[in-house]
Amino acid sequence: MAVYISSLNSGSNGNCYYIGNENEAVLIDAGISCREIEKRMKCNGLSMEKVKAIFISHEHTDHIRGARVLSKKFQLPVYITPGTLQAGALEILPHLNVPYKAFDIIDIGKLRVKAFPKFHDAADPHSFTVSYEDIHIGIFTDIGQPCEQLVQHFKQCHAVFLEANYDVEMLDKGHYPYHLKQRIKGGHGHLSNHQALELFLQHRPEHLNLLLLSHLSKDNNNPQLVQSMFEKVCGGTKIVVASRYEASPVFKVIPSASFSASEQLKLF
Template sequence: MALFITSLNSGSNGNCYYIGNDQEAVLVDAGISCRETEKRMKRLGLSMQKVKAIFVSHEHSDHIRGIPILAKKYKLPVYITQATMVSGGLQLHLHAQQVVSFSAYTPVEIGALTVTAFPKFHDASEPHSFIITSGGINIGVFTDIGAPCEHVVRHFQQCHAAFLEANYDEQMLEQGRYPYVLKKRIRGGQGHLSNKQALELFTSHRPAFMSHLLLAHLSQENNNPELVEAMFNAHAKGTEIVVASRYAETAVYAVGGVKTVRVVQTALF
């Protein structure tokens, strides 16, 4: 049985990733508005009725700003650590019965989906990445990562498809207009992955069975989608490379079984 994945938005203006089967789905983060989430899912032929939970990676606003209204409207449980909820101010907006805590390496069952969190390097209170599994198919969500630690490497090696951060080009960041403090934060090991770091992770640890790689959280100021796509396509070896947009949803990709694209959207960068 295939898993279906799409990036509904990816970037500092909002992040939201959909992973599901024919019966149920989860969202990892919800950093765009409820209305925009609904519009993009409708364009893709996806139903919010299949979404059974939201999993929160960390408290930065581009990952949580859409959660309160979305969770309330669709009565969704929000899987979040206590430290993340407090740091993000979500304790003021979520009903207690909606909040479900999770722990690293403790699997959570959502119907036929199993979601497992693991820690990552990022400048947040208690940041996590996720692996979503069903029917032997593994999907990884690896964004907002300061460095590819052993947790990330080990899980990346198991993925049939992954959302992987490629946030910045090192030269563009160095020569760009960001202040030094922000540049230091981005590349300082608790910020974001560069194109070079992401490519090294891909070329060194990509499993032979990885069918799709969605490159995520590209910087508007310090990256170029065409540059990233060309870099990774040169080493793809059969993996379909997709650059997730900060302005539009990607297509829905079927992972496992027959390799197909469910819906094709024109990505706007």
């Protein structure tokens, strides 16, 4: 029993996350081109034949850019809320457009996907957990602030894609205009390094094997900085920074508490 996960891209230039077992997989968001998704999956030894659905978190371009073409080419259902579909003007073929709502639990083969609402400046934004038997993976990005739902789902996870978008000092001293800085840190924008670290320290479950720090800002963050922040206090959790330029390795996540963290996480 194992789940295989990879960040195919993570950042304001595009987001796409792969979660699957031996037989089926889902993509959370498709914010890079269909061609690039195919190429990165192939390079990672991942098969598009296993992908059974795309789940869309919200309508911003860096989360939907490749969804229409990918869905049409591979006849993949796109799970998307009506509000997100309308706000994103996303043209999904009618028979592939599958609406969902908050707290729906959707079975894709033996994978179980749960959606829950989050704080973000979008029409109807959601975060997800993807579960396979007793293994739970969280996809928690584009979060303006931690909420009780986020905390409760975080506590269940064996691996998490967690937003660490910006360093407060870099943002404050950076070149962004005032209104954009306020949007980013105003409670419906993005999660800072320190907010992500506080969530990790206060609510990390003992079985959290892997943390992929995600959606880092190109201008207002530094991968080495945030990696160092988390590695100082990571305990048995492996820390990986998801890139905005390339796919991460594929990680194998298993739930057994009888193995060390290094044995629980292996490249596929």
